[in-house]
Amino acid sequence: MSKRYFITGTDTEIGKTTVAAGLLRAARVRGLTTAGVKPVAAGCERTPEGLRNEDALALQAECEPPLAYDLINPVTLEAAIAPHIAAREENVPLTAQALAGACRQVFDRQADLTLVEGAGGWCVPLNHQELLSDVAIALRLPVVLVVGMRLGCINHALLSCRAIAADGLQLAGWVANHVDPDMGRQAENLATLRQLIQAPCLGVVPRLAKADAAAVAAHLEVSPLV
Structure with missing residues (x-):
């Protein structure tokens, strides 16, 4: 049976992608099929293939069987700023319904484990009315919270837990x-x-000299998710 989760964090730059890639690698080691989705990514670089995001590429590397980049990261924004501001400046429509629909295209692949990675924390805006958490709500996804261990993390973690529960997930x-x-x-x-x-x-996950998916996976237990 396919398992699907939404990966969020207590803040930005606290290792959501590192953990998500590690969980996917841990599942692959168990012989499971995997898929990752980064529905919207800000801070993309121009390449001959189009805009590409480092986090989305890290998820793509852990998808088995392989997935096309456009499925993993359907909305690419060049500016490394808040997604709703980048989308407005780059004239890119950004709605929870569209992002949820893009996630469902990956769900149709029926991977054993699919992870949808958010951007920043739980309450990141998409537009004037919606938050990125509305995508998780629309998809009814259980949530995995990445807690960045630094001063203030207890408050950030508990507030995130309350917000997730208040949203019914x-x-x-x-x-x-x-x-x-x-x-x-x-x-x-x-x-x-x-x-x-x-x-x-x-x-x-401790501080690692090389925080690649294999090294991170060694510190994670994927069994409760699969």
Whole structure:
């Protein structure tokens, strides 16, 4: 049976893609088919093949069987700014309905594990009325929360958990990603998160010299998702 999840984070630049790629790799090692979707990506580079986003390419590398880039990342925005601002400046329509429809095209492939990666945190705007979380709501996806381990992460994590629950979605699990090597009392903060987040911890990712999918997968437990 196909399993599908929405990957969100406590903030931007806290390792959502790193964790998503690691989870897909962990599933592939188990012999499962995988698919990743980055429905909208801001901060794309111009290439001979068109606009390409580094995060979407990382997900594409972990899709088995392979998926075309346009399926993985249907909306590409060049400016590395908030998606709703980039979309407005680049005259690109951005709606939850369209993004959900693009995700369903990948769902039709019936991969054993499909991950839809958001942008930034849970409440990133798409336009004047909608948030990116409305895509997860429209698709009724359980959520995996990536917690960037740095000062303030407990507050950010608990607020994210409350917002996900208020939107009627299940928190399927969370991952602690150590993004700040200088964070004080990391172990104590992690213990508090384990106590207060009512969902399984899928792994604790340390600072890695090479944070590729294989290295990250070694610190993740994909079994609760599949």
